[in-house]
Amino acid sequence: MFRIVNPLLKHIIHRTSLDASTRKQCLQYLKTLRALQLTGYNTIFLGETDLSESLITGEKVPHEDDLNWPVWTVVHAGNSQGWVPWRYRVFLRDDLPLDKPEDVFQELCDFLSITYGKCAIVVKEKRQPRVKIDESTQEVEISEPQFTPLPLFSSIKCCPEVAKATGHELLSVPFPYNHLHPMDAAWSSLKWFIINNRKEFSLTTLEKTYSYQCILFSDLLGKGIEKMSPNKWKIAVNKVRRWENYYLDKFT
Numbered sequence: 001m002f003r004i005v006n007p008l009l010k011h012i013i014h015r016t017s018l019d020a021s022t023r024k025q026c027l028q029y030l031k032t033l034r035a036l037q038l039t040g041y042n043t044i045f046l047g048e049t050d051l052s053e054s055l056i057t058g059e060k061v062p063h064e065d066d067l068n069w070p071v072w073t074v075v076h077a078g079n080s081q082g083w084v085p086w087r088y089r090v091f092l093r094d095d096l097p098l099d100k101p102e103d104v105f106q107e108l109c110d111f112l113s114i115t116y117g118k119c120a121i122v123v124k125e126k127r128q129p130r131v132k133i134d135e136s137t138q139e140v141e142i143s144e145p146q147f148t149p150l151p152l153f154s155s156i157k158c159c160p161e162v163a164k165a166t167g168h169e170l171l172s173v174p175f176p177y178n179h180l181h182p183m184d185a186a187w188s189s190l191k192w193f194i195i196n197n198r199k200e201f202s203l204t205t206l207e208k209t210y211s212y213q214c215i216l217f218s219d220l221l222g223k224g225i226e227k228m229s230p231n232k233w234k235i236a237v238n239k240v241r242r243w244e245n246y247y248l249d250k251f252t
Contacts, residue, residue, distance in 0.1 A: 025174040027251040030244055036120040036169055044084060044112060044119045046077040047183030048155055050093070055191065056215060058198055073155040074221070077108065078186060079116075080237045082230045086111050090221065091155045104156040109166040118167045123158055124181055125172040180243055185236035186228045193224035 037043060053069040054060070076088035089104055112119045163170040173181045201220040 022174055022176045023251050026177050026180075026247055029171060029174060029177075030248050032169075033120060033122070033171060033244075034248075036171075041118050041120040041169065042079060042112075042116040044077050044079050044116070044121045045181055045183050046075075046108070046121055046123050046158070047181065047187070048073055048075045048153055049183075049187035049190070050074075051191070051194070051221075055194060056198060056217060056220070058195075074187075074190075075104065075153075075155055076183075076186075076225065077121075078183065078228075078233060080233070082233045083186075083225065083228065084112070085115065088225065089156070105158050106162050106166075109163055109168055112168060113166045118169075120169050120171055121158070121163055122171050122173060122181065123153065124178055125175045177243075177247070180240050180247075182233070182236035182240045185232070185239075189228045189232060190221075190224040193227045194220060197223070 033043070051072045051074060053071070056072075071093040073091045073093055074088060075091070077084045077086060086108060109121075112121070158170060160170045178184070198215065198220060201216040201223075203214040203216070
């Protein structure tokens, strides 16, 4: 029996140096976080997720067409007990607050100061590839991706100076270790709720020529966020805590 081997499988990527650098970053992040926690800082996980119109309506469209549909970005924060009692934000992707994107983060920092005191605000890190251009051959060479301490946000601006001014610290989870951020579990819960319950939040009007469907998006989103219960949060945060202990023990 003949087997066809994909040529791409012949290219082996050696990640030894990359793993060493990211392990160092991960260890530094974890030590900083634990030090802040020991000095009385409350840990706040800040994240965002995108909700496409096709996800909300349930219409099946080709992937190429789905890219052109409206997309809403939801921004919220949580801690070890659950969602923080802050009014989450929903932005239409084509109508993002580009004039003063740091205002939302400033409002969140002020709220956290009043509600929790000093906090360690944890976000995800953005990965940026390093591109080298050979002037002699005009060829572009893409080397190892660089990990810079930039929050992975497309809707708001998270500024370390704003955090410090309100008594907080802004930390970034290194890109390869995004599973140390429990917000992904919350977004997964929200999207599954939308998929399974969107019909209950839909109103259909039938007329002679046309039919209209109205989706109570705000109610659907609010109920979906509520479904991330304190018990689910506890499971997600405990899982992250176990990974943190594992990496602290392995990388030290």
